[in-house]
Amino acid sequence: MANIHDVAKLAGVSIASVSRMLAGENVRSAEAIRRAITDLGYRPNASARGLRLGKHHSIAVIVPDISNPYFAALVRGIEERVMTQGFRIVVASSDEQFSAESELLGNLIDAVDAVAIVPAEEGDRTRRMLADLNKPVVLIDRTVGDEPGFDLVHVDNASGAKAAADYLLSLGHRRFGIISGRQDTVPGRVRHQVFLQTLADAGIQVPAEAVKIGEFSRDFGRRAAQELIDNPTGITALFVGNNTMAQGALLSLHAAGVSIPGQLSFLCFDDFDLAELLPAPVTVISRPAIAEGHAAADLLLERIERFGSPNQPPLEHKVLPVSLTIRQSCSAPASN
Amino acid sequence: MANIHDVAKLAGVSIASVSRMLAGENVRSAEAIRRAITDLGYRPNASARGLRLGKHHSIAVIVPDISNPYFAALVRGIEERVMTQGFRIVVASSDEQFSAESELLGNLIDAVDAVAIVPAEEGDRTRRMLADLNKPVVLIDRTVGDEPGFDLVHVDNASGAKAAADYLLSLGHRRFGIISGRQDTVPGRVRHQVFLQTLADAGIQVPAEAVKIGEFSRDFGRRAAQELIDNPTGITALFVGNNTMAQGALLSLHAAGVSIPGQLSFLCFDDFDLAELLPAPVTVISRPAIAEGHAAADLLLERIERFGSPNQPPLEHKVLPVSLTIRQSCSAPASN
DNA sequence: TCGACAACTGTAAACGTTTTCAGTTGGAAG
DNA sequence: CTTCCAACTGAAAACGTTTACAGTTGTCGA
Structure with a gap:
């Protein structure tokens, strides 16, 4: 050469x-x-240049699972923005595990200028680990601790959950079930609490046996819905906290022959491919994954630019809007 | 530091x-x-080490679109294997464009030790570009020219297409439609030709107006199916060349109220999320995306190891099996 | 013709490693 | 006590850039 x-x-x-x-x-x-x-x-030679300048023109992107369509779209969004500035992205999946995440980051960090991450855990050890990196970091979708000290890109989970509850209430539902993801994550917690709080504000209590909390996985969604089926609670509407759990829940409901929305109205957070093609096209709270990627990339590029210099721009917390996409999985409750 | x-x-x-x-x-x-x-x-310091050793412990992964679930799973497979060996992956999407692809590669190549790629074009200019890289390359899913000179990881498109045709024939179908992807790609061409040839061997001709050829995109699938609907050809079975086109086709079919499999049997290449949840769970030829990633990674790691040394292992062409996953979108043709 | 000055050029140091080569050490054997 | 050798050690060169610094040009005005 x-x-x-x-x-x-x-x-x-x-x-x-x-x-x-x-x-x-x-x-x-x-x-x-x-x-x-x-x-x-x-x-x-990129290495020589990197060595001399202390820059790599690379950004690490850590997501729980790149094969999840939402994260894939997010990565795509980051990629689009970052490539135009001559940056590369180095991608890795944490499998929702802090240990994997910190190991990955350990391997990657020396080869990148910044990190975009959907952290597996929102606890303080994650915050410390990221702070120790001593590089620009943007947190997407979740956060770490009360004072993360990093730029944030979130969607408006609260509005979304409230819109979901309001919509179901407006249809006349009074008996609800909910399947939620891990409560130690912002999306898991906020969606769960705001949904329940909105119902509570309307004077409605959700019975404990109709509240299922677990992993953000298809498998948990399947199990949770199965439990709901096995132990009838008389609910007429079910809210599910994200798309993977929703897909699992639909699998169980479908297998059990539960008619949607005839017997049960179904609404979930996150859109997904084909949601509109299901027997009952699913009404969802949809979020702009690509735009989230763009926002995260912009924040990061800006911060890389100024990193080390005294006049750091203030930390930003971008909150992107979500929207209720009404299809046909919700209707008024059967009057019985 | x-x-x-x-x-x-x-x-x-x-x-x-x-x-x-x-x-x-x-x-x-x-x-x-x-x-x-x-x-x-x-x-x-990674740069210093890279400079001194001429190695980067990174692999470029170029796919048409990382937000496509099949490619996302493929990337995941590569990532899994490669990470265990201390390698990173640098991911980029070509949008099926040669120009974008070669620009990306130009930016990335100096920072990686090898390239795993699903090439946008299978022509000779792609082959030349990749050869000029002078690094280990593995082609996934497609090829470049007649003598690519690189390791290859494919799935058994021919067997899959034949299995699809045989299955539909065995159900009694005699009038077929087909929606195929770009004929300048191996998967597009092989699936198309083998399907038609299998029918021809059974003495069946597919009328030209029931043959649609275009992009591997959801949008093309939608348009092609719409044309089929608008100009009835009397077909009783439809074969679609991949999952994105299939999703588009299903959208049109659904909107037009075509009952599956009542009026039309539907079968496509590639499985997809929720295929089993559709009103008529879709029968598919499924392929092992993660395993493809593993295979590609193994080939690449092996070749990186020996790169430059005289005793290169011979080029390998791994062909992974596909399987017919029978669900409920195909039945015997309505007898009329 | 000269000096000043802008515009460019080249040398050499620095970035942080790995590795060659030429020692140095210390223990075992004689 | 010597000699030998294995086992380790350190100095220095090299990898390919960027950039500070100290020139070297060439032009223009006097």
Whole structure:
């Protein structure tokens, strides 16, 4: 592989001139250098440049699972924005495990300039680990501790959960079930609490046996719905905290022959592919995954720019709107 | 950030000893060095190491679109395998465009040791571009030219298409429609041709107006199915070449009120989330995306190991099996 | 013709590693 | 007590850049 010395020799100048011309400065022999570069097929060595400048033009993106469509879309959004600025993204999946996450980050951190992460855990050890990185960090979808100290990109979980409850109430439902994700995450907690609180404000209590809390996984959704089926609680509407759990729940409900919305109105957070094609197209609270990626990337690029300099921009907390997408999985409760 | 000199000084040895102990060699003062390393929180600088060794411990993964679930799963598979060997993956989406692809690769190539790619185009210019990289390359799902000169990981498209045709024939169908993806890609071409050939071998011709060829996109699937609906051809079975087109086709079919499998049997290549939850759970030819990722990663790691040495392992072409997953979207044709 | 000055150029140091090469150490064998 | 050798050690070079610094040009005005 040709290096800068080869180019300089062929062009009859010093390596400094080559470097300068590459950096866009004015150089007398620009033409000769350009020709030498193409003749040799020269490409600057990324490691050498990284070593010298302490920059890598790379961003680590850590998500719980890249094969989850929501996270895949998020990554896509980050990628789109970041690529235009000449940055690369290094992707890794944490499987929702702090240990995996911190190990990954340990491996990646030395090769990147910043980190975009959907943290597996929102506890303080995650915050400390991220702070120790000493690089720009943006938290997406979740947070860490009360004073994270990083830029945040969230969606408006509270409004979404409230909209869901209000919509179901307006249809006349009074007996609700809820399947929620981990309560040690912002989306899990906020969606859960706001949904229940909105009902409480309307004077409605959700019976404990109709409240299921667990992992954000398809499998948990399936099990939770199965329990609801096995121990009838008389609920007429079910709210599910995210798309993967929703898919699992639909599997159980479908297998048990529960008619939607005939016997049960169904509403979940997060849109998903084909939601509109199901026997009862699913009404959802949808969120802008790509836009979340864009927002996160913008924040990060900005912060990378100024990192180390005294005048840091203040921490930002971007909250993106969600919207209620009404399809056909909800109706007035059967009057019995 | 502490560097190796700091560690050496604190441990009272030379930097060579630190480096050696890190490399696992026997060193008298190992204990002191270990302590110094933890005390200082020392982490070797990746750029410096990369510069010195000419290795980056990174692999570029280029797919048409990371937000497509199949590619996301593929990436996940690669990631799983590669991480265990201490490698990172740098991900980028080409949007099925050669120009984007070659630009991306231009940006990434200097920072990686190898490339796993689902090429946007299978033409010779792609082959040349990849060959010029002068690094290990594995092609996934598609190929480039007749003599690619790279390792290949494919699924058995021919068997899959034949199984699809045989199954529909066995149900008694005689009038078929087909929606296929780009014919300048292996999956597009093989699935298309083998399906039609299998029918031809059974003495059945598919009328030209029931053959739709276009992009591997949801949008094309939707349009193609719409055309089929608008200009009735009397077909009783429809084969669709991949999952995104299938989803589009289902959208049109559903909107037009075509009953599946009552009026039309439906079968497609690639499984997809929720296929089993649709009004008529879709029968598919499914393929092992994660396993494809594993296979690609293994091939690449092997080749990185030996790259540059004289005894290169011979090129491999791994073909993974697909399977017919029978659900409920196909039945015997209505007898009329 | 000279000096001043802008515009450019080249040398060399630095970034943080790994590894070669030429020692140094210490223990065992004589 | 010597000698030998295995086992370790350290100095220094190298990887390919960028950039501070100290020139070197060439032009213009006097």
